[in-house]
Amino acid sequence: MAKSSARKQREKWAREGKRNPELNRSIFAFADMKQRVTKTKTEKLHQNKHKRSLSYHRDDDLFYLFRSAS
Template sequence: MATSKAKKKRQKLVQSGHLNPEIKRSPFALMDLSSKQTKTKKGYLYSDKYKNHQEDDSFFVAFFTFSHFLHI
């Protein structure tokens, strides 16, 4: 298999002591994103269902229950 001109140029730069640009490449550039799927309608509806619901261990619930004990 033939080597591209860009790859030959990179190899010559590395041989002359320069930094290999492949080292600086993001790890996300090497990921296979072909298996990634977008959300379905059901996924969007499920995320909207719980969008503005707070859990019981949120800051406000803990703060108001604590302040309730202070008034007693």
């Protein structure tokens, strides 16, 4: 690939002993600054993965006691 004119200028300044402008860049210049948006449908579905389902509690719903007439 060809060098851009800005890159050529930076290299020229570095050869002349001047400060390279690349060194002035922030540490966040190359960081991934994307922000997450709302959850996708699959993320919503898997959100309750480790919670117990309703069928787990159905055993305690109703008790019926039969009393014999003796």
